[in-house]
Amino acid sequence: MKLFGSVTSPFARKVRVVLLEKHIEFEFITNSMEGGESAPINNINPLGKIPALQLDDGLSLFDSPVIAEYLDSINPVGHLIPEPARERTMVKRWEALADGVLDAGVSIVLEMRRPENERSPAAMARQKGKMERGVAMMAKELGPRTSCTADAFNLADIAVGCTLLWLDFRFPEITWREQYPHLVVLVDKLAQRKSFIDTPPNP
Ligand SMILES: N[C@@H](CCC(=O)N[C@@H](CS)C(=O)NCC(=O)O)C(=O)O
Structure with missing residues (x-):
């Protein structure tokens, strides 16, 4: 999976911390906001915001709470969102x-x-x-x-x-x-x- 973000974005940091805590491998793409209207991020997230997560099947997820919830659900390593x-x-x-x-x-x-x-x-x-x-x-x-x-x-x-x-x-x-x-x-x-x-x- 590919995470579109930046090192300074605190929302992207939240997702990166979740990925690391859950031991999930990912590629970190940091320059997707460049290019104005034709910036790559606009093809991943029409709202033009980071973070966005692109899954291996092409589906893109945003925003950070949705991404965090998805990541927590895909493996049993250290659950970060309780069920009750x-x-x-x-x-x-x-x-x-x-x-x-x-x-x-x-x-x-x-x-x-x-x-x-x-x-x-x-x-x-x-x-x-x-x-x-x-x-x-x-x-x-x-x-x-x-x-x-x-x-x-x-x-x-x-x-x-x-x-x-x-x-x-x-x-x-x-x-x-x-x-x-x-x-x-x-x-x-x-x-x-x-x-x-x-x-x-x-x-
Ligand atoms: N609710 C969003 C907020 C994301 C957000 O505001 N990201 C900022 C960077 S820290 C951004 O991409 N801003 C560019 C814009 O608003 O066009 C989330 O939780 O992912």
Whole structure:
């Protein structure tokens, strides 16, 4: 299978961590967004976004929650999404929260790439508010625990780890490490896993 992504994309990192945790081999294609309207990614994902996963039979999967769910279902190695409905929903809810913080952050990054006189400070402030509230909710719901749900490492932890480590990379001014010590314990523990060590945003 082929994963279309980039080393800096936090959504692609989430999928790469899942692939590594599940010991699934893949080819990583990193330049598919280049070429404007004729960029290769548009043939894989009409929405023109990474990550997208192309299976060996040609079927393409997007977006990252769909890809993560598919990958978790294809082999029994270290299940990352529990089966019971409530637990499963809680994991997906954590993922939605972490991804939502990223959506807000990515929209600010894109806005910052526009000429200064075309940027909307009000829109950026609104997105920043989503990020800050999202991280505050993560901290509140984690409490003193060392994993997001139950005791086991799962997709919720992966999603939160990829989001907060991306904030370190792109938004160092968001001082989550000073504000939320329990999130720091969680994320620093995750960062020691081989799957995270092997997928830095700044290799
Ligand atoms: N909901 C999507 C979000 C993916 C996303 O926003 N990817 C960004 C890169 S980090 C992208 O491809 N942006 C290009 C665009 O929006 O055209 C997912 O979870 O996969």
